[in-house]
Amino acid sequence: MKNLKNALLLKHLYHLKDLGHRYTDLTIFKEDPSDLLLPNTMEELRKQALNCHLCELSKSRTKVVFGEGNENADILFVGEAPGASEDSQGKPFVGKSGELLTKMIENVLNIPRSEVYIANIVKCRPPENRAPTATEAHTCRPYIFKQIELIKPKLIVTLGSTAYHYLTDDSTPISQIRGVINQQPDYIIIPTFHPSYLLRNPSAKKEVFEDLKKVKSLM
Incomplete structure (x- = not known):
């Protein structure tokens, strides 16, 4: 959340500069915490994300891929980033x-x-469908945490190492952690392989099948 706050504050300062304010003014700027909080409805959160320009990815995207599905779902699937079709x-x-x-x-x-x-x-x-940088992921990550807060899922299935890492700050390789139940205060995380990995390595489908059987048993 700190990265998002810093980005919003910088955006505010640039806006003041465009209006003629000088950074050397003696008036002390006081941050209003309410200005930096994310919206408390999915629709307003979506609108903010669709108009987000807080990182370099906003310059090359075609469309923002906010997410979709049942906003009261018991299961949330979290991937890494959009690909060409999604974009x-x-x-x-x-x-x-x-x-x-x-x-x-x-x-x-x-x-x-x-x-x-x-x-x-x-x-x-x-x-080029590269992995998001740490700066990009940390800047955007507050959106997924707010989605989790609003959806209130019982289970989160992370698809691939990037999704698992940025939701848990655990850098354990996905090959070692997949299928392991990670109990959080309000939900369970179960990591598994990303579907794109399965397209390249069809033999791993049986492991994902076992992971999803575990998800089903917990539903």
């Missing part, structure tokens, strides 16, 4: 990875995809 449509997991994720949800958990919520750590596509 063009503004929706999470709509390419080949999305097709596989849908099959994972509907064939293993036996619930419609529309009954879960799906989002990413970073809301804008990194160029």
Whole structure:
């Protein structure tokens, strides 16, 4: 949250500069905490994210990929960042990875995809589908934490190492931590492989199948 506050404060200072204020003015600037808080409704949070320009990714994105699904879902899936298909449509997991994720949800958990919520750590596509930098992830991360606060899921399935790392600050490799129950105060996190990894390594699907069976047993 500190990174987001700093970015919002810097944006405010630039706005004051454009209005003719000088940074050498003797008037002491007092931060109003209410100006730096994220909205308490999903719709207002979405509007803020769609107009976010707090990191470099806003310059190259086509669309912000906020997230979609049941806003009262018991299960939240969190990925890394949008890809090319997601960037063009503004929706999470709509390419080949999305097709596989849908099959994972509907064939293993036996619930419609529309009954879960799906989002990413970073809301804008990194160029060339690279992993988000630490600065990008930490700047954007308050949005996913606010989504969690609003949705109140019982289970969070993190897809890949990046999602798990930025939700828990645990850098354990995904190959070692996948399927392990991480009990948080208000929800459980279960990490597993990202669908894009499964497309490159089909043999790992059986491990994800076991992870999702564990999710189903906890539902």
